[in-house]
Amino acid sequence: MTTETADQLATIRAAVRDVCKDFPSSYWRALDEHREYPTEFVNKLTELGWLSVLIPEMYGGSGLGITEAGAILEEINRTGGNSAACHAQMYTMGIVLRHGSDELKQRYLPDVASGKLRLQAFGVTEPDAGSETTKIRTMAVRKGDKYVVNGQKMFISRVEHSDLMVLLARTTPYDELEDKTQGLSAFVVDLRTVKGLTVRPLKLMLNHHSTALFFDDMEIPAENLIGEEGKGFRYVIDSWNAERILIAGEALGDGAWFIEKASKYASERVVFGKPIGSNQGVQFPIALAHAHLEAARMMRDQAAAKFDREENCGAEANMSKLLAADASWEAANACLNTYGGAGFDVEADVERKFRETRLWSIAPINNNLVLAYVGQRVLGMPRSY
Numbered sequence: 001m002t003t004e005t006a007d008q009l010a011t012i013r014a015a016v017r018d019v020c021k022d023f024p025s026s027y028w029r030a031l032d033e034h035r036e037y038p039t040e041f042v043n044k045l046t047e048l049g050w051l052s053v054l055i056p057e058m059y060g061g062s063g064l065g066i067t068e069a070g071a072i073l074e075e076i077n078r079t080g081g082n083s084a085a086c087h088a089q090m091y092t093m094g095i096v097l098r099h100g101s102d103e104l105k106q107r108y109l110p111d112v113a114s115g116k117l118r119l120q121a122f123g124v125t126e127p128d129a130g131s132e133t134t135k136i137r138t139m140a141v142r143k144g145d146k147y148v149v150n151g152q153k154m155f156i157s158r159v160e161h162s163d164l165m166v167l168l169a170r171t172t173p174y175d176e177l178e179d180k181t182q183g184l185s186a187f188v189v190d191l192r193t194v195k196g197l198t199v200r201p202l203k204l205m206l207n208h209h210s211t212a213l214f215f216d217d218m219e220i221p222a223e224n225l226i227g228e229e230g231k232g233f234r235y236v237i238d239s240w241n242a243e244r245i246l247i248a249g250e251a252l253g254d255g256a257w258f259i260e261k262a263s264k265y266a267s268e269r270v271v272f273g274k275p276i277g278s279n280q281g282v283q284f285p286i287a288l289a290h291a292h293l294e295a296a297r298m299m300r301d302q303a304a305a306k307f308d309r310e311e312n313c314g315a316e317a318n319m320s321k322l323l324a325a326d327a328s329w330e331a332a333n334a335c336l337n338t339y340g341g342a343g344f345d346v347e348a349d350v351e352r353k354f355r356e357t358r359l360w361s362i363a364p365i366n367n368n369l370v371l372a373y374v375g376q377r378v379l380g381m382p383r384s385y
């Protein structure tokens with residue numbers, strides 16, 4: 001990294017931290033308690049341009065790289081916040097940017113960049129298909145100048161807080177395909193006007209605004225098809241490296257928050273006449289988690305640098321997500337163990353962050369599938385699926 005890039009990154013990090021001072025842990029705790037969306041926070045970051053960094057300047061964004069985007073999300077989580085909505089607004093538009101028609105880009109990207117439109121929902125997962133995306137069953141049938149959609153999605157986040165959603169649906173029946181990665185198509189759904197969509201909020205262990213979706217003859221204008229019909233799965237795969245690097249940043253931010261919190265408490269809390277952190281049983285797990293986080297950070301930095309140089313970064317992107325998710329979870333456990341009973345007190349925020357950081361091992365992709373990628377695609381071992 002050049003000195004100029006390092007200075008720019010440090011400036012970005014400091015500026016984001018500065019904004020986060022106005023949104024302390026008590027803000028996130030209250031949202032979590034009432035399962036509310038961080039409207040003021042998202043509006044503030046949008047206003048300051050931090051959520052449009054990945055949108056090119058010609059569409060009103062600042063055209064920065066995944067390195068800068070990851071640093072922004074990392075700082076939000078590091079100060080005790082939850083950057084899920086920010087991640088979504090930054091990144092979901094990528095499929096339109098890379099594969100959408102000029103008309104689609106002109107229609108949506110400037111308004112996403114300005115924050116006039118929220119594009120924070122990405123509908124892929126289905127109850128029966130799970131991680132096996134090529135088995136999704138939601139069907140979009142072309143009828144004249146429209147697609148008519150029927151089916152169901154599961155765990156789709158922020159639909160109630162978005163104006164637009166990217167939807168992956170089947171346009172060719174599975175049995176008619178020789179290549180099972182074909183036959184899926186991606187669409188922009190205008191949630192403000194669409195009919196035939198039922199949204200059912202889900203009660204999950206963290207504040208993520210996830211929903212089950214039911215499509216009953218939902219109509220999408222044909223011009224909202226992203227790229228070519230049948231190529232949607234390829235387009236989604238294209239965005240995975242970026243997403244994994246961003247998620248790694250969020251996990252690193254969480255991990256750093258846990259380490260700072262645990263180190264401080266371990267140094268201050270006195271039991272048996274001395275700070276608990278002077279006991280190796282307390283100190284070493286925190287130190288070990290910190291070491292693992294720093295190693296994950298190096299992998300993430302390498303992945304982001306390769307991504308921004310447009311080099312193949314599949315191995316690094318996957319490994320950084322895996323290592324950062326594991327390290328943040330290790331840090332979460334070290335922090336909770338350090339706090340003891342006090343960690344279960346909602347006011348300490350440890351239990352909230354503990355629930356939030358647990359997600360990274362499971363979603364948007366579970367660590368087993370990342371290991372399968374490393375085992376099979378990087379090391380060339382036999383495929384399990």
Ligand SMILES: Cc1cc2nc3c(=O)[nH]c(=O)nc-3n(C[C@H](O)[C@H](O)[C@H](O)COP(=O)(O)OP(=O)(O)OC[C@H]3O[C@@H](n4cnc5c(N)ncnc54)[C@H](O)[C@@H]3O)c2cc1C
Pocket residue numbers: 121122123124125129130131132154155156157158204208210359362363364365366367368369372384385
């Ligand atoms: C809070 C939250 C928010 C989400 N938001 C969205 C969203 O906005 N949009 C969206 O499309 N999806 C979303 N998801 C869904 C998420 O992407 C999926 O949960 C995830 O991809 C895993 O799919 P699954 O839960 O169906 O697990 P399954 O595919 O049922 O797998 C269950 C477990 O089995 C194991 N497993 C499965 N296959 C293999 C294999 N081949 N080898 C080894 N182990 C395997 C893994 O450990 C996995 O965790 C969200 C999920 C959560 C929890």
